[in-house]
Amino acid sequence: MLSRKMICAAYIPSPFDSNARFQFQAYHSLAVVKVLKRHLKLGFALRGIELRNQNGYRNDIVFLRPDGMPRTVEAKSAKQLTEVHRVQAALYWSPDAGEIVLSNGSEDQLLSPDYISSVQEKAQRVRKFLTEQPDLAATQFNPTAEVCRICANNRCPFLPCDQDSIQKK
Numbered sequence: 001m002l003s004r005k006m007i008c009a010a011y012i013p014s015p016f017d018s019n020a021r022f023q024f025q026a027y028h029s030l031a032v033v034k035v036l037k038r039h040l041k042l043g044f045a046l047r048g049i050e051l052r053n054q055n056g057y058r059n060d061i062v063f064l065r066p067d068g069m070p071r072t073v074e075a076k077s078a079k080q081l082t083e084v085h086r087v088q089a090a091l092y093w094s095p096d097a098g099e100i101v102l103s104n105g106s107e108d109q110l111l112s113p114d115y116i117s118s119v120q121e122k123a124q125r126v127r128k129f130l131t132e133q134p135d136l137a138a139t140q141f142n143p144t145a146e147v148c149r150i151c152a153n154n155r156c157p158f159l160p161c162d163q164d165s166i167q168k169k
Contacts, residue, residue: 006087060075
């Protein structure tokens, strides 16, 4: 949720019915298998799946690189990895995470330490804003196709979100 709130503070998640949730979990599981297979072929050792980190987040996969450094992987079922995915993966950083990689069935994106640091700093500012000024945050609309398509904030003047309304901003 925080990754989407960092893009649009007024974001409200759309309801997720049990059938859609099951379908999502199935696609995610297939992506995890592909990521596991690819990394194991490259010589990584599996440390664990669905591990909790020091921040309380659940990491999809943690590997050990051949040199022993941890690699935390956020697996996505999406065909295209987007900015909201990168933000979410960067939020999973913790001192024991090692490198952070965003992966789907076909590619791996290593997040740079500078990118992770900037996301972590922005996350602190956004959390503070959401906590200290929730009424103002609820009106801070930032139309972005990848967030709007799953938003249920009926007060948003940009919904339904389309490319024209995004470009006008």
